[in-house]
Amino acid sequence: MNGPEIHVEFAPELHLFVPRARPTGVASAATDGVSTLGHLVESLGVPLTEVGALLVDGREVPPGHIPAGGESVRVRPVRHPQRVPGAPLRFLLDVHLGTLARRLRLLGVDTAYESTDLGDPALAALSAAEKRVLLSRDRGLLRRRELWAGAYVYSTRPEEQLQEVLDRFRPALSPWTRCTACNGLLRTATKEEVAEQLEGGTRRSYDVFAQCTACGRAYWRGAHHEQLEAIVERAVSSTRDA
Incomplete structure:
Protein backbone atom coordinates (compact mmCIF):
# COMPACT_ATOMS: atom_id res chain seq x y z
CA MET A 1 0.00 0.00 0.00
CA VAL A 78 24.04 17.49 -13.67
CA ARG A 79 26.89 19.93 -13.17
CA HIS A 80 28.90 21.09 -16.16
CA PRO A 81 31.48 20.04 -17.04
CA GLN A 82 30.42 16.51 -16.15
CA ARG A 83 33.22 14.13 -15.24
CA VAL A 84 32.86 10.44 -16.11
CA PRO A 85 35.28 8.49 -13.89
CA GLY A 86 36.66 5.04 -14.59
CA ALA A 87 37.45 5.15 -18.31
CA PRO A 88 38.60 7.47 -21.11
CA LEU A 89 35.79 9.70 -22.32
CA ARG A 90 34.20 7.98 -25.33
CA PHE A 91 30.72 8.18 -26.78
CA LEU A 92 28.08 5.90 -28.29
CA LEU A 93 25.23 7.50 -30.24
CA ASP A 94 21.87 6.01 -31.12
CA VAL A 95 20.63 5.71 -34.70
CA HIS A 96 18.93 9.13 -34.71
CA LEU A 97 22.11 11.14 -34.08
CA GLY A 98 24.13 10.44 -37.22
CA THR A 99 25.01 14.07 -37.98
CA LEU A 100 26.16 14.64 -34.41
CA ALA A 101 28.31 11.49 -34.63
CA ARG A 102 30.03 12.73 -37.78
CA ARG A 103 30.71 16.14 -36.24
CA LEU A 104 32.18 14.65 -33.08
CA ARG A 105 34.43 12.44 -35.22
CA LEU A 106 35.42 15.49 -37.25
CA LEU A 107 36.68 16.99 -33.98
CA GLY A 108 38.65 13.85 -33.19
CA VAL A 109 36.31 12.61 -30.45
CA ASP A 110 36.05 8.80 -30.16
CA THR A 111 32.43 8.22 -31.22
CA ALA A 112 30.78 4.88 -31.95
CA TYR A 113 27.67 4.92 -34.14
CA GLU A 114 25.75 2.46 -36.29
CA SER A 115 23.39 3.63 -39.03
CA THR A 116 21.12 0.65 -38.35
CA ASP A 117 18.99 0.44 -35.23
CA LEU A 118 20.62 -2.06 -32.86
CA GLY A 119 17.73 -1.87 -30.40
CA ASP A 120 17.75 -0.52 -26.86
CA PRO A 121 19.06 -3.65 -25.07
CA ALA A 122 22.03 -3.98 -27.46
CA LEU A 123 22.90 -0.27 -27.23
CA ALA A 124 22.82 -0.31 -23.44
CA ALA A 125 24.92 -3.49 -23.36
CA LEU A 126 27.45 -1.97 -25.78
CA SER A 127 27.70 1.13 -23.60
CA ALA A 128 28.53 -1.10 -20.63
CA ALA A 129 30.91 -3.39 -22.51
CA GLU A 130 32.97 -0.57 -24.05
CA LYS A 131 32.44 1.96 -21.23
CA ARG A 132 31.00 4.58 -23.54
CA VAL A 133 28.66 7.43 -22.66
CA LEU A 134 25.42 6.80 -24.55
CA LEU A 135 23.94 9.95 -26.11
CA SER A 136 20.27 9.75 -26.99
CA ARG A 137 16.96 11.59 -27.09
CA ASP A 138 15.18 8.39 -26.01
CA ARG A 139 14.35 8.73 -22.30
CA GLY A 140 13.41 5.08 -21.98
CA LEU A 141 16.77 4.00 -23.34
CA LEU A 142 18.56 6.23 -20.83
CA ARG A 143 16.68 4.55 -17.97
CA ARG A 144 17.96 1.05 -18.76
CA ARG A 145 19.78 -0.42 -15.77
CA GLU A 146 22.61 -2.04 -17.76
CA LEU A 147 23.68 1.33 -19.17
CA TRP A 148 27.20 2.35 -18.12
CA ALA A 149 26.68 6.11 -18.51
CA GLY A 150 24.41 8.29 -20.59
CA ALA A 151 23.21 11.77 -21.41
CA TYR A 152 20.03 13.17 -22.91
CA VAL A 153 20.48 15.30 -26.04
CA TYR A 154 18.05 18.19 -25.59
CA SER A 155 18.13 19.89 -29.00
CA THR A 156 17.00 18.53 -32.37
CA ARG A 157 19.45 20.77 -34.28
CA PRO A 158 22.90 19.23 -34.96
CA GLU A 159 24.84 22.45 -34.33
CA GLU A 160 23.13 22.89 -30.96
CA GLN A 161 23.53 19.20 -30.14
CA LEU A 162 27.27 19.45 -30.71
CA GLN A 163 27.54 22.48 -28.45
CA GLU A 164 25.54 20.66 -25.76
CA VAL A 165 28.02 17.78 -25.74
CA LEU A 166 31.03 20.11 -25.74
CA ASP A 167 29.61 22.20 -22.87
CA ARG A 168 28.57 19.21 -20.80
CA PHE A 169 31.62 16.94 -21.15
CA ARG A 170 34.43 19.19 -22.45
CA PRO A 171 36.05 16.36 -24.44
CA ALA A 172 39.62 16.83 -25.67
CA LEU A 173 39.51 17.89 -29.31
CA SER A 174 41.89 16.71 -32.02
CA PRO A 175 40.30 17.83 -35.31
CA TRP A 176 40.95 16.04 -38.60
CA THR A 177 42.31 12.89 -36.94
CA ARG A 178 39.31 10.52 -37.24
CA CYS A 179 37.32 9.04 -40.09
CA THR A 180 33.84 10.56 -40.09
CA ALA A 181 32.50 7.37 -41.68
CA CYS A 182 33.83 4.71 -39.28
CA ASN A 183 35.64 6.48 -36.38
CA GLY A 184 39.03 5.03 -37.37
CA LEU A 185 42.22 7.05 -37.05
CA LEU A 186 43.58 8.91 -40.06
CA ARG A 187 47.13 8.88 -41.41
CA THR A 188 48.87 10.94 -44.07
CA ALA A 189 48.69 9.24 -47.47
CA THR A 190 50.24 9.80 -50.87
CA LYS A 191 48.20 10.36 -54.00
CA GLU A 192 49.33 6.99 -55.30
CA GLU A 193 48.04 5.19 -52.20
CA VAL A 194 44.50 6.55 -52.66
CA ALA A 195 44.48 6.80 -56.47
CA GLU A 196 41.70 4.25 -56.90
CA GLN A 197 39.30 6.48 -54.95
CA LEU A 198 40.04 9.65 -56.93
CA GLU A 199 38.19 10.97 -59.96
CA GLY A 200 40.14 12.75 -62.68
CA GLY A 201 39.45 16.29 -61.45
CA THR A 202 40.39 15.45 -57.89
CA ARG A 203 43.57 13.71 -59.01
CA ARG A 204 44.63 16.80 -60.93
CA SER A 205 43.60 19.41 -58.34
CA TYR A 206 44.79 17.99 -55.00
CA ASP A 207 48.08 16.71 -53.68
CA VAL A 208 47.51 16.38 -49.92
CA PHE A 209 45.57 13.35 -48.70
CA ALA A 210 44.76 11.36 -45.58
CA GLN A 211 43.47 7.82 -45.32
CA CYS A 212 41.56 5.95 -42.63
CA THR A 213 43.65 3.19 -41.09
CA ALA A 214 40.49 1.16 -40.45
CA CYS A 215 38.28 1.37 -43.55
CA GLY A 216 40.72 2.85 -46.07
CA ARG A 217 38.58 5.85 -47.00
CA ALA A 218 40.53 8.75 -48.53
CA TYR A 219 40.21 12.39 -47.44
CA TRP A 220 41.28 15.67 -49.05
CA ARG A 221 40.33 19.34 -48.82
CA GLY A 222 37.42 19.23 -51.22
CA ALA A 223 34.44 21.45 -51.99
CA HIS A 224 32.95 21.18 -48.49
CA HIS A 225 36.18 21.87 -46.60
CA GLU A 226 35.34 25.49 -45.78
CA GLN A 227 32.05 24.43 -44.21
CA LEU A 228 33.79 21.74 -42.14
CA GLU A 229 36.54 24.18 -41.20
CA ALA A 230 33.90 26.57 -39.84
CA ILE A 231 32.41 23.81 -37.67
CA VAL A 232 35.84 22.98 -36.30
CA GLU A 233 36.73 26.62 -35.63
CA ARG A 234 33.47 27.27 -33.75
CA ALA A 235 33.92 24.16 -31.64
CA VAL A 236 37.56 24.86 -30.79
CA SER A 237 36.76 28.49 -29.98
CA SER A 238 33.84 27.54 -27.70
CA THR A 239 35.96 25.12 -25.69
CA ARG A 240 38.81 27.63 -25.47
CA ASP A 241 36.49 30.34 -24.14
CA ALA A 242 34.69 28.05 -21.66
Missing part, protein backbone atom coordinates in the same frame (compact mmCIF):
# COMPACT_ATOMS: atom_id res chain seq x y z
CA ASN A 2 1.27 3.44 -0.86
CA GLY A 3 2.37 5.63 2.01
CA PRO A 4 2.20 9.38 2.48
CA GLU A 5 2.95 11.71 -0.38
CA ILE A 6 6.11 13.75 -0.67
CA HIS A 7 6.67 16.81 -2.79
CA VAL A 8 9.62 16.77 -5.19
CA GLU A 9 10.97 20.07 -6.50
CA PHE A 10 12.81 19.88 -9.83
CA ALA A 11 15.36 22.41 -11.07
CA PRO A 12 14.15 24.47 -14.08
CA GLU A 13 16.49 22.56 -16.43
CA LEU A 14 14.52 19.38 -15.67
CA HIS A 15 10.98 20.71 -16.09
CA LEU A 16 10.68 19.40 -19.66
CA PHE A 17 10.80 15.84 -18.30
CA VAL A 18 7.98 16.44 -15.80
CA PRO A 19 5.09 18.20 -17.55
CA ARG A 20 2.82 17.75 -14.56
CA ALA A 21 5.27 19.71 -12.40
CA ARG A 22 4.92 22.88 -14.45
CA PRO A 23 4.98 25.79 -13.85
CA THR A 24 6.25 25.51 -10.27
CA GLY A 25 8.57 22.56 -10.83
CA VAL A 26 6.97 20.63 -7.96
CA ALA A 27 5.38 17.20 -8.33
CA SER A 28 3.81 14.90 -5.77
CA ALA A 29 4.56 11.20 -5.39
CA ALA A 30 3.49 8.51 -2.96
CA THR A 31 6.09 6.69 -0.89
CA ASP A 32 5.89 2.96 -0.16
CA GLY A 33 8.81 2.49 2.23
CA VAL A 34 10.62 0.29 -0.31
CA SER A 35 11.21 2.20 -3.56
CA THR A 36 14.34 4.32 -3.73
CA LEU A 37 14.44 8.04 -4.39
CA GLY A 38 16.18 7.34 -7.70
CA HIS A 39 13.32 5.06 -8.75
CA LEU A 40 10.77 7.68 -7.69
CA VAL A 41 12.48 10.43 -9.66
CA GLU A 42 12.60 8.24 -12.77
CA SER A 43 8.95 7.28 -12.31
CA LEU A 44 8.15 10.99 -12.52
CA GLY A 45 9.91 11.15 -15.89
CA VAL A 46 13.51 12.24 -15.28
CA PRO A 47 16.30 9.83 -16.32
CA LEU A 48 18.98 9.57 -13.63
CA THR A 49 21.55 10.46 -16.30
CA GLU A 50 20.20 14.04 -16.02
CA VAL A 51 20.19 14.20 -12.22
CA GLY A 52 22.96 15.84 -10.26
CA ALA A 53 22.52 16.30 -6.51
CA LEU A 54 19.51 14.86 -4.68
CA LEU A 55 18.75 16.93 -1.61
CA VAL A 56 16.47 15.73 1.20
CA ASP A 57 15.76 18.42 3.78
CA GLY A 58 18.85 20.21 2.50
CA ARG A 59 21.12 17.16 2.88
CA GLU A 60 22.59 15.41 -0.16
CA VAL A 61 21.60 11.74 -0.40
CA PRO A 62 22.38 8.94 -2.89
CA PRO A 63 19.76 7.66 -5.36
CA GLY A 64 19.36 4.61 -3.12
CA HIS A 65 17.83 6.69 -0.32
CA ILE A 66 14.37 5.47 0.76
CA PRO A 67 12.11 8.52 1.00
CA ALA A 68 9.68 8.95 3.87
CA GLY A 69 6.63 11.10 4.33
CA GLY A 70 7.29 14.67 5.33
CA GLU A 71 10.66 14.91 3.62
CA SER A 72 11.41 17.82 1.32
CA VAL A 73 13.15 16.68 -1.88
CA ARG A 74 15.01 18.83 -4.38
CA VAL A 75 16.42 17.47 -7.63
CA ARG A 76 19.30 19.34 -9.21
CA PRO A 77 20.66 18.96 -12.76
Whole structure:
Protein backbone atom coordinates (compact mmCIF):
# COMPACT_ATOMS: atom_id res chain seq x y z
CA MET A 1 0.00 0.00 0.00
CA ASN A 2 1.27 3.44 -0.86
CA GLY A 3 2.37 5.63 2.01
CA PRO A 4 2.20 9.38 2.48
CA GLU A 5 2.95 11.71 -0.38
CA ILE A 6 6.11 13.75 -0.67
CA HIS A 7 6.67 16.81 -2.79
CA VAL A 8 9.62 16.77 -5.19
CA GLU A 9 10.97 20.07 -6.50
CA PHE A 10 12.81 19.88 -9.83
CA ALA A 11 15.36 22.41 -11.07
CA PRO A 12 14.15 24.47 -14.08
CA GLU A 13 16.49 22.56 -16.43
CA LEU A 14 14.52 19.38 -15.67
CA HIS A 15 10.98 20.71 -16.09
CA LEU A 16 10.68 19.40 -19.66
CA PHE A 17 10.80 15.84 -18.30
CA VAL A 18 7.98 16.44 -15.80
CA PRO A 19 5.09 18.20 -17.55
CA ARG A 20 2.82 17.75 -14.56
CA ALA A 21 5.27 19.71 -12.40
CA ARG A 22 4.92 22.88 -14.45
CA PRO A 23 4.98 25.79 -13.85
CA THR A 24 6.25 25.51 -10.27
CA GLY A 25 8.57 22.56 -10.83
CA VAL A 26 6.97 20.63 -7.96
CA ALA A 27 5.38 17.20 -8.33
CA SER A 28 3.81 14.90 -5.77
CA ALA A 29 4.56 11.20 -5.39
CA ALA A 30 3.49 8.51 -2.96
CA THR A 31 6.09 6.69 -0.89
CA ASP A 32 5.89 2.96 -0.16
CA GLY A 33 8.81 2.49 2.23
CA VAL A 34 10.62 0.29 -0.31
CA SER A 35 11.21 2.20 -3.56
CA THR A 36 14.34 4.32 -3.73
CA LEU A 37 14.44 8.04 -4.39
CA GLY A 38 16.18 7.34 -7.70
CA HIS A 39 13.32 5.06 -8.75
CA LEU A 40 10.77 7.68 -7.69
CA VAL A 41 12.48 10.43 -9.66
CA GLU A 42 12.60 8.24 -12.77
CA SER A 43 8.95 7.28 -12.31
CA LEU A 44 8.15 10.99 -12.52
CA GLY A 45 9.91 11.15 -15.89
CA VAL A 46 13.51 12.24 -15.28
CA PRO A 47 16.30 9.83 -16.32
CA LEU A 48 18.98 9.57 -13.63
CA THR A 49 21.55 10.46 -16.30
CA GLU A 50 20.20 14.04 -16.02
CA VAL A 51 20.19 14.20 -12.22
CA GLY A 52 22.96 15.84 -10.26
CA ALA A 53 22.52 16.30 -6.51
CA LEU A 54 19.51 14.86 -4.68
CA LEU A 55 18.75 16.93 -1.61
CA VAL A 56 16.47 15.73 1.20
CA ASP A 57 15.76 18.42 3.78
CA GLY A 58 18.85 20.21 2.50
CA ARG A 59 21.12 17.16 2.88
CA GLU A 60 22.59 15.41 -0.16
CA VAL A 61 21.60 11.74 -0.40
CA PRO A 62 22.38 8.94 -2.89
CA PRO A 63 19.76 7.66 -5.36
CA GLY A 64 19.36 4.61 -3.12
CA HIS A 65 17.83 6.69 -0.32
CA ILE A 66 14.37 5.47 0.76
CA PRO A 67 12.11 8.52 1.00
CA ALA A 68 9.68 8.95 3.87
CA GLY A 69 6.63 11.10 4.33
CA GLY A 70 7.29 14.67 5.33
CA GLU A 71 10.66 14.91 3.62
CA SER A 72 11.41 17.82 1.32
CA VAL A 73 13.15 16.68 -1.88
CA ARG A 74 15.01 18.83 -4.38
CA VAL A 75 16.42 17.47 -7.63
CA ARG A 76 19.30 19.34 -9.21
CA PRO A 77 20.66 18.96 -12.76
CA VAL A 78 24.04 17.49 -13.67
CA ARG A 79 26.89 19.93 -13.17
CA HIS A 80 28.90 21.09 -16.16
CA PRO A 81 31.48 20.04 -17.04
CA GLN A 82 30.42 16.51 -16.15
CA ARG A 83 33.22 14.13 -15.24
CA VAL A 84 32.86 10.44 -16.11
CA PRO A 85 35.28 8.49 -13.89
CA GLY A 86 36.66 5.04 -14.59
CA ALA A 87 37.45 5.15 -18.31
CA PRO A 88 38.60 7.47 -21.11
CA LEU A 89 35.79 9.70 -22.32
CA ARG A 90 34.20 7.98 -25.33
CA PHE A 91 30.72 8.18 -26.78
CA LEU A 92 28.08 5.90 -28.29
CA LEU A 93 25.23 7.50 -30.24
CA ASP A 94 21.87 6.01 -31.12
CA VAL A 95 20.63 5.71 -34.70
CA HIS A 96 18.93 9.13 -34.71
CA LEU A 97 22.11 11.14 -34.08
CA GLY A 98 24.13 10.44 -37.22
CA THR A 99 25.01 14.07 -37.98
CA LEU A 100 26.16 14.64 -34.41
CA ALA A 101 28.31 11.49 -34.63
CA ARG A 102 30.03 12.73 -37.78
CA ARG A 103 30.71 16.14 -36.24
CA LEU A 104 32.18 14.65 -33.08
CA ARG A 105 34.43 12.44 -35.22
CA LEU A 106 35.42 15.49 -37.25
CA LEU A 107 36.68 16.99 -33.98
CA GLY A 108 38.65 13.85 -33.19
CA VAL A 109 36.31 12.61 -30.45
CA ASP A 110 36.05 8.80 -30.16
CA THR A 111 32.43 8.22 -31.22
CA ALA A 112 30.78 4.88 -31.95
CA TYR A 113 27.67 4.92 -34.14
CA GLU A 114 25.75 2.46 -36.29
CA SER A 115 23.39 3.63 -39.03
CA THR A 116 21.12 0.65 -38.35
CA ASP A 117 18.99 0.44 -35.23
CA LEU A 118 20.62 -2.06 -32.86
CA GLY A 119 17.73 -1.87 -30.40
CA ASP A 120 17.75 -0.52 -26.86
CA PRO A 121 19.06 -3.65 -25.07
CA ALA A 122 22.03 -3.98 -27.46
CA LEU A 123 22.90 -0.27 -27.23
CA ALA A 124 22.82 -0.31 -23.44
CA ALA A 125 24.92 -3.49 -23.36
CA LEU A 126 27.45 -1.97 -25.78
CA SER A 127 27.70 1.13 -23.60
CA ALA A 128 28.53 -1.10 -20.63
CA ALA A 129 30.91 -3.39 -22.51
CA GLU A 130 32.97 -0.57 -24.05
CA LYS A 131 32.44 1.96 -21.23
CA ARG A 132 31.00 4.58 -23.54
CA VAL A 133 28.66 7.43 -22.66
CA LEU A 134 25.42 6.80 -24.55
CA LEU A 135 23.94 9.95 -26.11
CA SER A 136 20.27 9.75 -26.99
CA ARG A 137 16.96 11.59 -27.09
CA ASP A 138 15.18 8.39 -26.01
CA ARG A 139 14.35 8.73 -22.30
CA GLY A 140 13.41 5.08 -21.98
CA LEU A 141 16.77 4.00 -23.34
CA LEU A 142 18.56 6.23 -20.83
CA ARG A 143 16.68 4.55 -17.97
CA ARG A 144 17.96 1.05 -18.76
CA ARG A 145 19.78 -0.42 -15.77
CA GLU A 146 22.61 -2.04 -17.76
CA LEU A 147 23.68 1.33 -19.17
CA TRP A 148 27.20 2.35 -18.12
CA ALA A 149 26.68 6.11 -18.51
CA GLY A 150 24.41 8.29 -20.59
CA ALA A 151 23.21 11.77 -21.41
CA TYR A 152 20.03 13.17 -22.91
CA VAL A 153 20.48 15.30 -26.04
CA TYR A 154 18.05 18.19 -25.59
CA SER A 155 18.13 19.89 -29.00
CA THR A 156 17.00 18.53 -32.37
CA ARG A 157 19.45 20.77 -34.28
CA PRO A 158 22.90 19.23 -34.96
CA GLU A 159 24.84 22.45 -34.33
CA GLU A 160 23.13 22.89 -30.96
CA GLN A 161 23.53 19.20 -30.14
CA LEU A 162 27.27 19.45 -30.71
CA GLN A 163 27.54 22.48 -28.45
CA GLU A 164 25.54 20.66 -25.76
CA VAL A 165 28.02 17.78 -25.74
CA LEU A 166 31.03 20.11 -25.74
CA ASP A 167 29.61 22.20 -22.87
CA ARG A 168 28.57 19.21 -20.80
CA PHE A 169 31.62 16.94 -21.15
CA ARG A 170 34.43 19.19 -22.45
CA PRO A 171 36.05 16.36 -24.44
CA ALA A 172 39.62 16.83 -25.67
CA LEU A 173 39.51 17.89 -29.31
CA SER A 174 41.89 16.71 -32.02
CA PRO A 175 40.30 17.83 -35.31
CA TRP A 176 40.95 16.04 -38.60
CA THR A 177 42.31 12.89 -36.94
CA ARG A 178 39.31 10.52 -37.24
CA CYS A 179 37.32 9.04 -40.09
CA THR A 180 33.84 10.56 -40.09
CA ALA A 181 32.50 7.37 -41.68
CA CYS A 182 33.83 4.71 -39.28
CA ASN A 183 35.64 6.48 -36.38
CA GLY A 184 39.03 5.03 -37.37
CA LEU A 185 42.22 7.05 -37.05
CA LEU A 186 43.58 8.91 -40.06
CA ARG A 187 47.13 8.88 -41.41
CA THR A 188 48.87 10.94 -44.07
CA ALA A 189 48.69 9.24 -47.47
CA THR A 190 50.24 9.80 -50.87
CA LYS A 191 48.20 10.36 -54.00
CA GLU A 192 49.33 6.99 -55.30
CA GLU A 193 48.04 5.19 -52.20
CA VAL A 194 44.50 6.55 -52.66
CA ALA A 195 44.48 6.80 -56.47
CA GLU A 196 41.70 4.25 -56.90
CA GLN A 197 39.30 6.48 -54.95
CA LEU A 198 40.04 9.65 -56.93
CA GLU A 199 38.19 10.97 -59.96
CA GLY A 200 40.14 12.75 -62.68
CA GLY A 201 39.45 16.29 -61.45
CA THR A 202 40.39 15.45 -57.89
CA ARG A 203 43.57 13.71 -59.01
CA ARG A 204 44.63 16.80 -60.93
CA SER A 205 43.60 19.41 -58.34
CA TYR A 206 44.79 17.99 -55.00
CA ASP A 207 48.08 16.71 -53.68
CA VAL A 208 47.51 16.38 -49.92
CA PHE A 209 45.57 13.35 -48.70
CA ALA A 210 44.76 11.36 -45.58
CA GLN A 211 43.47 7.82 -45.32
CA CYS A 212 41.56 5.95 -42.63
CA THR A 213 43.65 3.19 -41.09
CA ALA A 214 40.49 1.16 -40.45
CA CYS A 215 38.28 1.37 -43.55
CA GLY A 216 40.72 2.85 -46.07
CA ARG A 217 38.58 5.85 -47.00
CA ALA A 218 40.53 8.75 -48.53
CA TYR A 219 40.21 12.39 -47.44
CA TRP A 220 41.28 15.67 -49.05
CA ARG A 221 40.33 19.34 -48.82
CA GLY A 222 37.42 19.23 -51.22
CA ALA A 223 34.44 21.45 -51.99
CA HIS A 224 32.95 21.18 -48.49
CA HIS A 225 36.18 21.87 -46.60
CA GLU A 226 35.34 25.49 -45.78
CA GLN A 227 32.05 24.43 -44.21
CA LEU A 228 33.79 21.74 -42.14
CA GLU A 229 36.54 24.18 -41.20
CA ALA A 230 33.90 26.57 -39.84
CA ILE A 231 32.41 23.81 -37.67
CA VAL A 232 35.84 22.98 -36.30
CA GLU A 233 36.73 26.62 -35.63
CA ARG A 234 33.47 27.27 -33.75
CA ALA A 235 33.92 24.16 -31.64
CA VAL A 236 37.56 24.86 -30.79
CA SER A 237 36.76 28.49 -29.98
CA SER A 238 33.84 27.54 -27.70
CA THR A 239 35.96 25.12 -25.69
CA ARG A 240 38.81 27.63 -25.47
CA ASP A 241 36.49 30.34 -24.14
CA ALA A 242 34.69 28.05 -21.66
